[in-house]
Amino acid sequence: MIRSLPNSRLYTLSFNVFVILYFVFLFAPLLITCILAFNDSQFPALPWKGFTIEWFTANTPERVGIFHDSINLDSIWVSAQVAFFVSLFSLIVGTLAAFLFEQEDFRFKSLLYFLMLAPLVIPGVILGISILMFSNTLGTWFENHWQLDVGLFRPGFWLVVLGQFSFIATFVTLVVSARLKKFDISLEEAAMNLGASRFQVIWHVTLKFLQPALLGAGAVAFLMSFENFNTTLFLVGAETTLPINLYLQVRDGSTPVINAISFLLILGTSLLAVANLYFGKRSA
Amino acid sequence: MKTQSRWALAIFLTPVLLWLILLIVIPHIDLLIMSLRVENDFGDMTWSLSNYISFFKEPIYWLTFVRTAVYSILVTLLTLIVALPVAFYITKVVAPRYQGFLTLLLLLPFWVSELVRVYGWMILLRESGVINHVLIRLGILDAPIEMLYNDATMILGLVYTSMLFMVVPLISVLESLDDSLVEAAYDLGAGMWTILFRIIIPHSTPGIVSGSIVVFMLTLGNYLTPNLMGGKNSLWFTEQIYNQFIASFNWNQGSAFGFLLLLLSSAIIWLGLTLTRQKLSKVIQ
Numbered sequence: 174m175i176r177s178l179p180n181s182r183l184y185t186l187s188f189n190v191f192v193i194l195y196f197v198f199l200f201a202p203l204l205i206t207c208i209l210a211f212n213d214s215q216f217p218a219l220p221w222k223g224f225t226i227e228w229f230t231a232n233t234p235e236r237v238g239i240f241h242d243s244i245n246l247d248s249i250w251v252s253a254q255v256a257f258f259v260s261l262f263s264l265i266v267g268t269l270a271a272f273l274f275e276q277e278d279f280r281f282k283s284l285l286y287f288l289m290l291a292p293l294v295i296p297g298v299i300l301g302i303s304i305l306m307f308s309n310t311l312g313t314w315f316e317n318h319w320q321l322d323v324g325l326f327r328p329g330f331w332l333v334v335l336g337q338f339s340f341i342a343t344f345v346t347l348v349v350s351a352r353l354k355k356f357d358i359s360l361e362e363a364a365m366n367l368g369a370s371r372f373q374v375i376w377h378v379t380l381k382f383l384q385p386a387l388l389g390a391g392a393v394a395f396l397m398s399f400e401n402f403n404t405t406l407f408l409v410g411a412e413t414t415l416p417i418n419l420y421l422q423v424r425d426g427s428t429p430v431i432n433a434i435s436f437l438l439i440l441g442t443s444l445l446a447v448a449n450l451y452f453g454k455r456s457a
Numbered sequence: 458m459k460t461q462s463r464w465a466l467a468i469f470l471t472p473v474l475l476w477l478i479l480l481i482v483i484p485h486i487d488l489l490i491m492s493l494r495v496e497n498d499f500g501d502m503t504w505s506l507s508n509y510i511s512f513f514k515e516p517i518y519w520l521t522f523v524r525t526a527v528y529s530i531l532v533t534l535l536t537l538i539v540a541l542p543v544a545f546y547i548t549k550v551v552a553p554r555y556q557g558f559l560t561l562l563l564l565l566p567f568w569v570s571e572l573v574r575v576y577g578w579m580i581l582l583r584e585s586g587v588i589n590h591v592l593i594r595l596g597i598l599d600a601p602i603e604m605l606y607n608d609a610t611m612i613l614g615l616v617y618t619s620m621l622f623m624v625v626p627l628i629s630v631l632e633s634l635d636d637s638l639v640e641a642a643y644d645l646g647a648g649m650w651t652i653l654f655r656i657i658i659p660h661s662t663p664g665i666v667s668g669s670i671v672v673f674m675l676t677l678g679n680y681l682t683p684n685l686m687g688g689k690n691s692l693w694f695t696e697q698i699y700n701q702f703i704a705s706f707n708w709n710q711g712s713a714f715g716f717l718l719l720l721l722s723s724a725i726i727w728l729g730l731t732l733t734r735q736k737l738s739k740v741i742q
Contacts, residue, residue: 176636184649192542201577202574220590265472270473272469279466303485336480338476419573420685435573
């Protein structure tokens, strides 16, 4: 059964085979995607026609590599900007929320806590349509009452940021709260006895303690935003984010450029993941 | 430190209230209101249940709804059946020095965008795909077959996508299982299945519940995987919502669908929590 007990050879062998098959299942699609990014063929498929990096660097009429593909490059840039603002806002509001739920007492606290968790169990598609509709209702109201045309209420960049923020802030709140629970409150009390104000204490003592959690939460928030599809689908305007743009290309047939982008994404996220786990482990 | 400072409370509370009321509460009330409004013959909006009535009258709508719910439950079960042995292997069977490395390896693919993962499966499975190429080269197949765009591959894709959310809670509950319990049961003559059903599964219930809730919710609300891997036959309810919003531009009908999906996912989550007597705030951590 477990390490410390005698196991039959069949049991150990079949368990090992099962886990190996599981890891093959886990990595096969990613490895194939990466390998075919370097195939010298017009299609992301076998047979293997030789190694090339043209799907990254070429700029000819037949082949435009990712480094010259302005549509895909633009959408990467849009996604990066969205992810920057989403992680910034989520970090600020999520940290305030963590302080609110861990260190303050007020009426209806448990109700508000329940509401804060709600975005985790609302399907992303629903979150997208309800925010789309509410912004549309607001936009119509402003136009009818004040003849104001507010760009913010139309699908576009800032609506995507708000939509993603609405549930990513919950993740940040949970991560920061978990770290804040481990905080030794006597440190704050000591600082206060020595004459620091509440906000000086938070700035100089508590936030220093929270720093690793904030970095980790920020990285996860950035990644979640960068990769979000379901909520973004309904809120996106003319500036498409990378997942939406890739989806449109994959749906209508694909070229190895998508493999090249996927390769870069896999490389980037793996580095970020390893760094996050490494630093997370050191601070724990 | 429970301070009495009203300023601190106000500074913490205001942004949180703005976030939850403006982006969560009011939009969902608006969703409910919109779903109860229809245009009458004079072009004015009136209150009506007709958006909900047409859902029950058109078999394609409610059949898709039921199909999505049943398949989501199936995906949740399959994910659990695959994930439990993997989590058990990593926490209890493999030599401890490989544990950290295997956990890292397990989590790595899920940092990559869902779109890239689905795309990988498409390259593998489609008619001109890698698996067909290999099978023909080996002489097993004469002509390529289309392996994409059917229910089986759609379920495969959904299980693959949601695996992480099952494995992580399972690993964390199994880590807290004391080995001596299993050893004691073994010494008293319990067989493998007895140990599994009397010790391991009861101990893992909190992890199983939280994993299942998240997997179910994500599967039910998934648009990308059914759409790309199930193709035209996927008939997933989120696609109906998308069609009402983007293709037919019937927002009122779409809101009714959205609200029904929200009700379904909340009901199943509530049921799962009640049956196992757990709290949402506990489960999510």
